[in-house]
Amino acid sequence: MSFSVTEPSVRQKWIAGSLVIFYALITMLPLLWIVATGFKSSTDSIAYPPKILFQPTVEGYVNVFTTQTRLSAELAEQPHDDLPWYEQLARNKGNTIVGASRYSERFLNSVIIGFGSTFFAIVLGTAAAYAFSRFKVPLKDDLLFFILSTRMMPPIAVAIPIFLMFRNLGLNDTHAGMILLYTAINLSLAVWLINGFIDEIPIEYEEAALIDGYTRFQAFYKVVLPQAATGIASTAIFCLIFAWNEYALAVLLTSGTAQTAPPFIPTIIGVGGQDWPAVAAGATIFLVPVMVFTILLRKHLLRGITFGAVRK
């Protein structure tokens, strides 16, 4: 670790602190707005001027997980005190819950496809990066450039050919198809990032392990992998964030069984008027896994970003 030679003055700390807070406000505000909207009632959510203080309700969360139907006037007037709290919330608006919505299904799809593709991108990316870093690969630089070049256009540019290809292969609207697609897109990023991290690890460690009686694979597993863990973790975060948030290809290639949450969330709005709280609730829940994953790997992420700079 290297540290600045002079301790910053109190004034410098104040300036730095306010800048960070200012930047954090700008980036956090939309997020806070979404979280807040999720706990508003429908009326509060579209109130003008916007309400900063409001009576919180979990109506939006109930709506996003359920399918509801309008009750007839006489049914709506029946007492409903003995019903479960979520049913009561629906009854208050003159609705009744007729079943679960497809949100949890879509959410699960996102988890399977997001984490699945991240897993494969990391496993394949690490293997490829190790090979590029340690072996004499013919045309190594050209191959690395070629791998990177797949990243040079927006993925949507190849959406039509991929759509046709997937249709012929029967991969349309399947989990396997989406995992394959996101893995392919993320792989170039994974190879490049991890290659950089493995290049930083001197080959002498592996040589020492080889002499200490380990095979090449064991040396990789016991010596290289623990040291590259930081880089691999930060790469995994980047891969997951991409796969988790991807919208355009998901809209095009999924509709039923394998639809992920991003194309589903906007459709919530169409059910029974403009239900912003439900949309916001869906979006808030959608944010949670990525946030948890990032917080869990936060230590690695920070070290990963500053890796090359502080190591020597």
Place this chain on the structure above:
Amino acid sequence: MAEVIFKNVTKKFDSDIALDNFSMTVADGSFVVLLGPTGAGKTTSLRMISGLDKPDSGEIFIGGHSMTGLTPAQRNVAMVFQQYSLYPHLTVRENLEFPLKSPLLKTPADEIASKIHEVAEVLQISHKLDNKATALSGGEMQRVSIGRALVRNPSIYLMDEPLSSLDAKLRADLRIELKRIQSKSGATLLYVTHDQIEAMTMATHVGVLDRGKLVQFGSPREIYENPVSIYSASRLGQPRVNILPATIFAGAPDNAAKIGLRPEQIVQGEGEDSLVTRIEHLGDQTRLHLSFKSHDLITVTDAHTQLNEGDIVKIRPEKPFYFDADGARTA
């Protein structure tokens, strides 16, 4: 423990020749020191034995078996790297355990513990066993890296300048300790160094390498007292052997072009005049820089000498080395 044989080994890195038709026999139980400047092929020869590099041609035998095609693990050699190469994500103890826990050895836990205790004592690192390998000073890292080799019982120990970054006191201690371990266990040891004290005190044999070739192989005394060339003579001796034109002193043989004089081959107080240009008091000895017929030479004199710069000292050679124009020894 085993005998190691290089048989006509050649290794090129791109166009640079590291080993050139190199043959050498390291006898079972011997302590062989390789001497030579950077690029002479010392480290390459260690890497060839370990299996980290493969010869372009030629063969290496350990204990009578050809090593061609065997992985480093199969060769059962231990190596101390110049750059330490401690596993940074492990503690000192885990570093020392690493070779013992390999799938090849699978040492029982109590045996590992006693072995590590023993080695840590010898290397004076017992109090650092639970430190991270990265939280050590250079000297401590080097000791751990020696320890990682010593915990094993390999067919040969390979050491690449293992004492280079230790302070003088520790280096002297470990020199004796390494020599003791080697003679007690009867281990074969191949050792690369630039330090001539290490070479003179520890080696049973010294191999002098020059651009990938073995130019002389023998006991340290033999190399020192009977070098085959100017190159070989320059490897050992502090101050270095003085090389002057042969005709500068009377009595040179006809075929001699150069005369080589170690300090003890220069008799002071007799012969011809030389001018003292500089005096270095080193404590136990004093170095005398002389100018003789406009050639510079360095010799050693009494620690408490009364000589001063500008004084005149008479000198004459005593049983000097003579070399021909190519640097080969003639007499």
